Structures are given as C-alpha cells and as structure tokens.
C-alpha cells in the first residue's frame with residue numbers, strides 16, 4: 001500500500017520518521033515537502049543536476065555541502081554511512097537554515113526507501 | 123651552500139571566497155616574516171589573479187613568493203601547482219577558465235572573491251564562482267603543468283574531502299607526482315600506517331592557510347637558493363637537497 005503513488009507529497013517529517021533519520025540542524029522545517037531526490041558525492045555534479053526542493057543524499061560532510069544546498073535551495077541533505085559531520089558544517093547549516101539528517105544506513109538503501117515512498121529523481 | 127628554508131607552499135588570499143579578509147598581500151608577508159618563513163606559494167582556488175600583487179608586495183623582503191594555483195579537477199581532487207613565473211601561472215589559469223562552469227558567485231553563500239593590489243587595496247571582484255570543479259582531469263592538469271615546467275602534487279591527502287585518496291582511493295602511479303601534501307595538523311605516521319604505498323613519496327605539510335594564524339612552519343627545504351629547480355631537486359632528494367618535516371605542535375597565535 002503506497003498512497004504516495006496516488007499523489008500527495010512527502011514531507012521531511014515523514015522521511016525522517018520512515019527512514020529513522022537523526023536530524024542535526026534546522027529542526028523547524030519538517031513540514032517542508034520535497035520535490036524529488038538527487039544522489040551524488042560530487043558537489044559539482046549536484047550543482048549541475050539537482051533541482052530546487054530536492055532532498056540530497058551523499059556521504060560528503062564538508063561545509064561546502066551547505067553552500068551547495070543553499071545555492072540550489074534544496075529541501076534537505078541526508079549524510080549517509082554514519083559519516084561524522086564536521087562541526088563547521090553543522091554551524092554553517094544552522095546559520096543558512098539548511099536541514100541536515102544523518103544515518104548509518106547506506107546511500108543505496110536510503111535512496112531505495114525514498115523511491116518506495118514516492119520520492120523520485122528529477 | 124645548502125641551507126634550510128622554511129616553506130609554506132599552500133596559501134589562500136582574499137581571492138578565495140573561503141579565505142578571511144585579512145589574507146591580503148602585505149599582511150601575509152608580514153606574518154610570514156614574523157614566523158621566519160622563507161618561502162611561500164600563493165595558491166588560490168582555480169585562479170592566480172592575486173599572485174602578481176603578492177610578489178610585488180614581497181619586493182625587497184626576505185621571503186620568496188612562488189606563484190601558483192590550487193586546481194580543482196573534475197574528480198573534485200585539489201592539486202597544488204607552482205611555477206617560477208607568474209605568466210606561466212596565468213597560462214594555466216587560462217586553461218582553467220576555459221574549463222570552469224560559468225556559475226556566478228553568490229557572495230552571501232560562498233564569500234567574496236577579491237582581486238587586490240600589492241597594498242591590499244580593492245581592485246575588483248571576480249564574479250565567477252571559483253570554488254567548484256573544473257572539467258579537467260587530474261591527468262590534464264599534470265600534463266599542462268609539466269608543459270609549463272611547473273611542479274604539481276595532490277593537496278591535503280589526509281582529508282575526507284577534495285583529496286586524491288578520499289576521492290580515488292589511491293594515487294595513480296603513472297601520474298608521477300614528485301611529492302604529496304598533508305595538512306598542517308596531520309601526523310605522517312598515522313597516514314603511512316594506513317597507506318603504506320605512500321612511503322615512496324616526498325611528503326610536505328602546508329598550512330592551506332585561509333587566515334593568517336594558519337601559516338605553517340612545518341616544512342623545511344634544504345636547498346642552495348629558493349628557486350623552483352632547487353625545490354624540484356629537494357622533492358627528488360638529489361644532489362644533497364631534501365625536504366624535512368617538523369612534528370605538528372600546537373602554536374600560540
């Protein structure tokens with residue numbers, strides 16, 4: 001049963017809940033609806049291809065992920081693989097109002113679960 | 123006569139959007155002199171538009187400036203490229219600009235990219251985002267630098283981002299790098315324990331300074347005079363030239 005396939009939109013709250021993500025920054029934005037997803041660890045590739053409102057799945061945790069998310073107005077970033085997120089990244093995300101989640105789950109699994117929820121690419 | 127020269131070969135100026143506003147030619151040189159650094163390389167991200175200003179500001183001072191660029195390849199690996207002549211550096215810059223995506227810098231997100239004169243006075247802004255990958259491969263960069271008789275080597279290989287080790291997993295041997303760079307706080311033995319294959323490289327440590335307090339004094343070149351050819355000999359450990367590395371110590375700033 002997947003009501004998302006019948007329309008309706010997925011919020012960050014639902015994603016956080018269903019994927020058991022930990023929220024690290026900008027916790028007040030859980031009502032935001034995501035427009036789709038993008039996954040890549042090359043920042044330049046994300047800059048060229050992700051779209052406004054997308055949720056971005058990556059193993060990168062450098063402060064520049066915040067700059068990229070902010071530039072493209074992404075809805076959130078999920079840092080996968082249990083990567084320790086740099087302090088500077090978190091403080092910058094708080095400042096720029098970018099929601100960051102983290103998880104020990106892999107990119108592959110997270111993307112699969114999102115897809116099943118109706119969050120698709122492009 | 124071979125003498126020790128303290129060197130930091132990886133410094134950013136106000137042209138790099140992530141650098142502090144204090145990274146102007148005169149302040150960088152004053153700081154280097156006060157730390158008794160003899161050699162600096164100016165290596166902004168994907169650009170060399172401030173190198174001439176720093177060289178001019180160092181005229182008559184006891185510090186040698188090498189012009190350079192920290193290139194970001196399409197693998198998102200940072201490569202430090204150093205030359206003996208600013209014109210050659212600008213030659214590399216030309217190739218970079220042809221291969222840099224045309225994205226306008228958003229100052230409020232990335233920071234300002236300022237071109238200044240030797241006194242540190244504002245000339246203009248570089249409007250194009252420098253803090254992103256070019257479409258050049260590592261091979262392309264190595265080849266071009268070789269053509270221009272420069273030196274290049276992978277930057278901060280111990281970091282989790284923008285490093286050849288983190289992004290490729292290893293250093294392709296056919297690139298024939300003369301050296302590799304570790305961050306100013308990295309422990310060389312930590313790195314060698316995890317990457318034994320690196321033991322055949324000359325290892326230098328640089329500050330990657332984005333603020334004045336980050337200038338590093340860890341690397342010492344044992345050379346006759348501060349020229350690029352002498353640096354090359356030291357990297358190759360030839361003719362009595364060599365590189366030595368001090369341990370990282372917490373410094374008072």
Ligand SMILES: [Zn+2]
Nearest residue numbers: 192200277284
């Ligand atoms: Zn770098």
Ligand SMILES: [Zn+2]
Nearest residue numbers: 132134192330
């Ligand atoms: Zn750098």
